[in-house]
Amino acid sequence: MIKFVCSQMFNLMGWRYSQDLPKDTRSFVIVGAPHTSNWDFVPAMTLVYRSGLNARFVIKKEWLRFPIGLVLKPIGAIGIDRDKIKVGAVSSSTDLMAQLFLHHEDLSLMIAPEGTRSATNEWKSGFWHIAHKANVPLALAFADYKTKRAGIGLVLHPTDFEKDMRTIMDFYRNIHPCHPEKFSLDHRYS
DSSP states (O other): OHHHHHHHHHHHTTOEEEEOOOTTOOSEEEEEOOOOSGGGHHHHHHHHHHHTOEEEEEEEGGGGSTTTHHHHTTTTEEEEOTHHHHTTSSSSHHHHHHHHHHHSTTEEEEEOTTOSSSOOSSOOOHHHHHHHHHTOOEEEEEEETTTTEEEEEEEEOOOOHHHHHHHHHHHHTTOOOSSGGGOOOOTTTO
16 A cells, blocks of 8 residues: 555656566566655655565564554565574675575565665665675666656676676766765765
């Protein structure tokens, strides 16, 4: 229901949706940028609703308890047990998230690489490592507030970290966020 409501709001606000995702691509990491506002939730949920993908995002498992879990689970939340890292069941959080692709069919894992809605000039690189470890592509999602266009614009198979990060920075270079003062490309690759 929340995804449907967001899709209707998206239309009423005059936005357009586009997707360049090959039809046979069913499991991948969705890179969501720029992420500068809580309003980014509307285009994100519209992407999930209109694409028909099994799009999910990770949060601490504790957040899925009653009552907040009643809202978060239907919109795609997957609880992560970080204690598995502490006890040595997995070596890192990227390993833990890469393993999700073994347990969830046709998984599209949404990640905001900036790691915050505030300005930062270095992105977190876990999204790339998760895709590489899980052997799935990266789908670069966007919400351009200047053109009122949102969707998935580029699919990239992770092979060479430095080269891929430069390609990702080039893709997001001309995307206009809700709050431009809060968005920066990763200076190491742009």
